[in-house]
Amino acid sequence: MTQTDESERPEVSGQVKWFDPAKGFGFVVADTGGPDILLHANVLRNFGQSSVADGSQVMLMVQQTERGMQAVEIISIAPPRTPVSTVLADLAVLDPEELASRPLEPARVKWFDKGKGFGFANVFAMGDDVFIHVEVLRQSGLADLLPGEAVCLRVIEGKRGRMATEVLPWDTAVKELG
Structure with a gap:
């Protein structure tokens, strides 16, 4: 990962496409479109969580790396917007x-x-x-x-x-x- 300054780490709002705690990563789709954003387990742990539900709304700080866009910090996470019918x-x-x-x-x-x-x-x-x-x-x-x-x-x-x-x-x- 290359070093960048704070101005090169824009805030991005998006939705968790999928996250696999066993693999240690997942992807976020930005609300504005574009390539998927890699979300690594370490970034999630730095926010204080070990997992995140698919479809959750997230606000991230991202940066461009040699391998593509990656989340470097999570600002907020909200549960999925689509109501889940409870079976309980x-x-x-x-x-x-x-x-x-x-x-x-x-x-x-x-x-x-x-x-x-x-x-x-x-x-x-x-x-x-x-x-x-x-x-x-x-x-x-x-x-x-x-x-x-x-x-x-x-x-x-x-x-x-x-x-x-x-x-x-x-x-x-x-x-x-x-």
Whole structure:
């Protein structure tokens, strides 16, 4: 990568085309068109996330390299604009404003299996696990979670126990609370 000054790192708004945490990269399509923009896992980690959902809206600082356009900094990430129909009956009947007003609970991911479509986290200082469904993760703008990853959750008491209604990366939640 060649060194450039800040004036050669324009802000670009776009949408995540795809991101694969296992591969460590993905691509963003700029709202104004043009070639795909490489989004490397290190840039995402510097923002405080280990994954991002396909279709998420992003604001990036980019630079031209010998291999094409690359994101060098993430300014913001918003979950996909297209509404995802929830398959979770426990959430379908609840008021979205009431869900958004729930307190954030700090937690650590126990395990998450994207293929199975769910996983669990432990809220700090609590004994029971919190269920995390892949649709809740996508609606939160994330694609995957890693074991041991620190997150903040909004939680309800569902028919089968505690379940997450929103998942925030730790760094994002700390900024929101701070």
